[in-house]
Amino acid sequence: MSSESSEDEYNPSTNRENRTARKSVSQPVQAYQTRRQAARKASKLLKADSENNMTHSDIRRRDKRKLTRKVSSSTTSSTASTVRRPAGAVYDESGVYIHLDVDMCDCLNEDCVGCFFECPKCQSEKCGKDCRVHRKFLVDQIEYNGYDHVIKNPLIKN
Numbered sequence: 809m810s811s812e813s814s815e816d817e818y819n820p821s822t823n824r825e826n827r828t829a830r831k832s833v834s835q836p837v838q839a840y841q842t843r844r845q846a847a848r849k850a851s852k853l854l855k856a857d858s859e860n861n862m863t864h865s866d867i868r869r870r871d872k873r874k875l876t877r878k879v880s881s882s883t884t885s886s887t888a889s890t891v892r893r894p895a896g897a898v899y900d901e902s903g904v905y906i907h908l909d910v911d912m913c914d915c916l917n918e919d920c921v922g923c924f925f926e927c928p929k930c931q932s933e934k935c936g937k938d939c940r941v942h943r944k945f946l947v948d949q950i951e952y953n954g955y956d957h958v959i960k961n962p963l964i965k966n
Contacts, residue, residue, distance in 0.1 A: 896944045903932050903940035908963060914940070914947050916959045 913920035914936030922933025929939040950959040
């Protein structure tokens with residue numbers, strides 16, 4: 809009868825009411841065979857952890873450098889700007905005449921602070937019909953129809 813009871817324990821389909829969990833008689837598997845293996849695994853974990861921390865700090869340093877470059881490039885003067893000017897441009901990225909570094913209104917009055925409507929592109933009140941940012945031409949003169957009065961550009965020397 810002992811042989812039948814042992815067969816019932818191993819065959820779950822025959823007797824479902826008497827199913828019970830059996831304890832393992834084998835010894836638990838040791839995590840490490842020797843102290844040397846334990847030390848090796850611990851050193852690998854420490855090394856991997858330190859590499860991960862270094863990587864994150866390097867990334868943070870790189871991001872900080874990027875931000876400082878962007879801030880420093882935006883605060884530099886317009887002459888040392890990193891923006892590439894198109895070939896033949898007479899005005900820079902802020903609408904200033906490049907050759908003489910003069911910010912003169914398109915009405916050709918040297919004392920004018922801006923008499924046009926605000927430019928939709930650069931929000932300057934000194935742009936006439938066309939925006940002055942990277943513009944490739946100068947206003948030579950202003951002629952009034954029906955009058956003999958002509959205003960010439962003081963920046964252009966004849």
